[in-house]
Amino acid sequence: MASSSSLTDATVPLLPQQSPPPPPPQSESIVIAEHEIHIASPARGLCSSEQPKPSASDGSRRLASLDVFRGLAVVLMILVDDAGGAFPCINHSPWFGITLADVVMPFFLLIVGLSAGLVFKNVSNKPAATQKVVVRFIKLFLLGLLLQGGYFHGLNNLTYGVDIRHIRWLGVLQRISIGYLVVSLAEIWLVGDMTVDSFMAFVKKYSTQWILMILLSLTYVSLLxxxxxxxxxxxxxxxxxxxxxxxxxxxxxxxxxxxxxxxxxxxxxxxxxxxxxxxxxxxxxxxxxxxxxxxxxxxxxxxxxxxxxxxxxxxxxxxxxLSSFMAIVTCFIGLHYAHIIVNFKSNRKRTVFWISSSIILLVFGCILYVSGMPLSKPLYTLNYMCITTALGGFLLTIIYLIVDVKDIRWPTLLLQWVGMNALLVYALAACDLFAAALQGFYWRSPQNNLVNATELLFETLLHSSRWGKLVFVLVEILFWCIISALLHMKGIYWKM
Known part of the structure; x- marks a missing residue:
């Protein structure tokens, strides 16, 4: 059991200053250097351009908004996957269009880039960092292969096993691992060695990454x-x-x-x-x-x-x-948002640059849509990438202002705890491992199990299969929030 967790990049910098957890043990964590992000105290205000000075009362701390954002993405995945059948309006669009379910994957990929940009902002030993990135990529890819390759047969099917001739090579975790590999290597090897003292210096420092991102986008559109x-x-x-x-x-x-x-x-x-x-x-x-x-x-x-x-x-x-090309571009945009955190210390500048970047993406995506490019999550079209990533950027900005700037954390604590154990919750809840295991204990008939009985109870009480299903899913989400809270209190965080 390692020290921290995430569905994307488990170790996000910045330990909380109020009640710091015990120092993490030496493990295979991908942390390469100290990752401190200075967050201006609420007293300075959003519009203050003063550089924050770390002190006992205003120091470096963990970026809690990233944990909250990650936890929200996991919760949304559980909601749309389990309740989408009862409410098609929140389920994935059949081919064209955007629904609630269609923004979840871009949110995860945005978090991949954000985490990589914070973890690898200062790398002293590039070969060692590269080795750890590759090892973690392999672990995540193999876990995705196990969870979504066909070995587990899902709910209401007490069997397992897969014919290698029909194994599914790609899936959600595999896509995340590929995006993580590319942007992490880009952050380790393709960053200019210069001090950012102006906007042009900021652009020049990361220009190679932007060129790579543009080339990926052009290649995707050309092939499509x-x-x-x-x-x-x-x-x-x-x-x-x-x-x-x-x-x-x-x-x-x-x-x-x-x-x-x-x-x-x-x-x-x-x-x-x-x-x-x-x-x-x-x-x-x-x-x-x-x-x-x-x-x-x-x-x-x-x-x-x-x-x-x-x-x-x-x-x-x-x-x-082919659609993974645009998924990688989404990770690069998350990397760009992380660069804003790393290079600009005032909350005002961070907020302005995040909102400006999101507006540019949103406008460009709408122009492409009006020009005739349809929105399609299965194809991960360029305008779909722009619009969903922009929505993620706006949401991240709001969470950052509430949680990290204003320090209002109690409304989002459950999401934060889920975000700190996102990989565990994803595997057990979103991939139905826990529910399928519970269904293995039944009375006389496989249909008579605790999972089905609980769902039937809510449907009976509400006299509706749809609303009963929704309440069941909300209770499931609350259950995993409580489990995450208990794990947090014990200092247990699972990662690859």
Whole structure:
């Protein structure tokens, strides 16, 4: 058990000055140097340009707003994943558009960049730092492979195991690990050795990273609109209705043969994944099965409508290779926000630069949308990245002003504690490991378990399956907030 935790970068600098936890033990933590962020005291006010001076009463402390933001992202993930089926309005959009669920992943990736920028702001031993980054990348990637590769079969299915021929290579944690690897290496090796005493010096110091970010964006857009997508085939396994065993395999052909399509069947992102990963290693239940073309219950899952297109049953990975380009760019923007914290000490400058950056992203994303680029989380389109990252920037600024500047922490304590053990809560709650384990203890029939009985109780009391489900999920979130609080009191923080 290591000293700190996160779904992205477990060690965020700045120990709380009021009740500091015991010093962390020597471990495989990726901390390379001391990470102190000076936060002006509330007495100075938001608009003060005075440089804060560390002292006994106003010193360096942990950036609590980052823990709160991370905890909020985890809580939102649990909410939309578990209650999205009952409330499609908060579930992922079937293909185009943005819902509450669609902002969660960009929030996590923004946190990845923020954490990397704070952890690696001063690196004295670059090879050692690189080694630790690579090791942690491997650990996170393998954990993601275990949690989302198909080994665990989820709720209401007391089985496990995966055929290696059909393992899913990419997923949420894998995407986070890739973004972490790229931005951490960029922060270690691609930062200019100069003092930031002006805005132009700030731009010059990190210019190489900005060039890399622009190149990634241009490569993504060029491939998305310029890559020719030929006709392609996929296989469907039909089960025997009598025995419920696998029966015949049918090959379906999807007609494409053109460029620039951003629809589900013929986009370049899916073509690249099928070519490099293979269709058997992609996500087998893509979100476009909730579109009107593929579901009579759209925007929810449902039976296929009459004369539905063949591609409705085809696999597609929302965490695929091409869309990961824009995910990495999101991490770089988080890195930019961290650079603002590191190089500008006054709360006024930090707030102005954060809000200005978010406004620029929002305006640019809206211009792209008006120009004809659709918003799509599965494709992680450029304007989707800009708008969702801007929303994350605005939200982070608000949390920073409340929690770190005004020092009003009690309303967000539960979120802060969840954020300090985000990886544990993500694995046990968001990936259903804990609930699935509880379902393994049942009375006579697997359906008679504590999880199902509790959910049924709320549905019965409220006379509604939808609202009963929502209350059940809220109780689940509260449960994990309490668990996180108890772990915090014990000084237990889990990380890779």
């Amino acid at each position: 609109y310029g890559l020719y997508v030929p006709n392609w085939e996929f296989e469907i396994m039909y089960k025997d209705a009598a025995s419920n065993l696998n029966g015949t395999i049918q090959t379906q052909t999807v007609q494409c043969g053109f460029r620039g399509s951003l629809g589900p069947p013929c986009n370049a992102a899916g073509f690249i994944d099928r070519l490099l990963l293979g269709e058997n290693h992609l996500y087998q239940h893509p979100v476009y099965r909730r579109t009107k073309e593929c579901s009579v219950n759209s925007p929810d899952y449902g039976p296929l409508p009459p004369k539905s297109p063949r591609w409705c049953l085809a696999p597609f990975d929302p965490e695929g290779i």
